[in-house]
Amino acid sequence: MQGTYKTSGCLTAKTEVMTMHDTATAVVPDAVRFDTKVVVVLRDDLLPWQELNATAFLMSGIATSEPGLVGEPYRDSEGNAYLPMLRQPVVVLTGDGGVLAAARERALGRGIPMAAYTRELFSTGHDGANRAAFASADAARLDLVGLAVRGPRNAVDRVVKGARRHH
Known part of the structure; x- marks a missing residue:
């Protein structure tokens, strides 16, 4: 699904110089404000392993x-590479399920790309089985347990309206 929004990454970035023990300096981001937002909404009745x-x-x-x-790969001080x-x-x-269903509908209506996870996917064992389970489900009655969206900040906020911070 193709969105119609800007994807430049961030609007502003402030930097400041930090001194560590008066011998080394490093430039670190002070505040980065992205023009897009990534949100995962999970069903509130999942077990911890299911949430993860x-x-x-x-x-x-x-x-x-x-x-x-x-971003770029990470490296530690010894040069070891990380993804x-x-x-x-x-x-x-x-x-709850109603919040996820409403978020799905709003994302579809706004053309916001999303990833969706249904309860049935917990019992499948590979990508082909996942796709088959998803394809056989009635779109209007998906048993959503998770949804991830990325888009313009304000649009994403409207899509996930009614969801609350995970504890």
Whole structure:
């Protein structure tokens, strides 16, 4: 699904110089404001392993949805390499089934790309089975347990209206 919004990443970035023990300096971001927002909404009746599983799968959809969303690889002080991660923060919210269904409808109506995870996917074992389970489900009656969206900040806020911060 193709969105019609800007995807430049961030609007402003302030920097400041920090001194550590008066011998080294580093430039670190003070405040970065992204013009897009990433939100995962999880059903509020999931077990902890289900929350983590659904979040991991949903974020894989967001991270691969557009070039440039993932940053550069990480390296520690010894030069060991680590995989790159998403360049912007992710907000995790919760809500009941009605909140997720409404968020799905609003995202569809606004053309906001989304990843969706249904309860049935907890019992499948591979990508083909996941796709088959999803394809056989009635779109209007998806048993959503998780939804991830990325889009303009204000639009995403409207999509996830009614969800609350995850604890």
